[in-house]
Amino acid sequence: MTKPLAVIYFAIALDAVGIGLIFPILPSLLEDVVHTNNVAPYIGIMAALYAAMQFIFAPVLGSLGDRLGRRPVLLISLAGAAINYLFLAFAPTLWLLLIGRAIAGVTSANTSVAAAYITDISPENERARRFGLLNAMFGAGFIIGPVLGACSAIIGCDCPSSPPQC
Numbered sequence: 769m770t771k772p773l774a775v776i777y778f779a780i781a782l783d784a785v786g787i788g789l790i791f792p793i794l795p796s797l798l799e800d801v802v803h804t805n806n807v808a809p810y811i812g813i814m815a816a817l818y819a820a821m822q823f824i825f826a827p828v829l830g831s832l833g834d835r836l837g838r839r840p841v842l843l844i845s846l847a848g849a850a851i852n853y854l855f856l857a858f859a860p861t862l863w864l865l866l867i868g869r870a871i872a873g874v875t876s877a878n879t880s881v882a883a884a885y886i887t888d889i890s891p892e893n894e895r896a897r898r899f900g901l902l903n904a905m906f907g908a909g910f911i912i913g914p915v916l917g918a919c920s921a922i923i924g925c926d927c928p929s930s931p932p933q934c
Contacts, residue, residue, distance in 0.1 A: 772889070773898065776882045779842060780902055781909035783878040786849050788913020790856065792921050801862050810862065814869045821873025829877035830884070838885040841877055848875020879906070 794814070798807040833841040848871050855868025879902075886898045 770889075773886070776842075776885055777901060777905040779846060779878055780882050781905040781912075782846070783849060784906045784909025785913040785916065786853065788910045789917040789920075791914050792917035793856075796921065797856065798862075798865075801860070801865060814866065817866060818869045818873040818876070821870050822876045825874045826877065826880060829875070830880060833877070833881050833884060838881050838888070842881045842885075845875045845877045845881065848872055849878075851875075 794811060795807050798810045798814075799805060802810055829841055829845070832844075852868040852872035855864055855871070859865045859868060882902060883899070886902060887895065890898050
């Protein structure tokens, strides 16, 4: 496997880990920020905001990938995810959390840029295998992410009782 392919697969796995990592943590994070137990509407708003930004800006990032190259757009995408995680970690208010999710949605081009890159560099007889690996990396990351999120939620629990009671 070439070094660029390994980097692409790692970026996809990292992105999927980040997506999955949020799921176990988000309800308690929102409870702390909005000061209510009914966080389902806020989770829905955050998910819808992310999806709407992704829908609107995916063609823009695709066009940038064609003009600037795949690597700069992939780096922008990873930077946007990192900024979102910083917002999730340190934002004291709901509107800052929403800004972080909007940034993540605007810059969420990892998968499409990776697929375009694989198409660009792969001979036809290798594409199916490489796309299979791309999806396997996403799947593995999406399995590892919630596990890491649950572990961090348990470790971050500051009460002496068992984690489910925190």
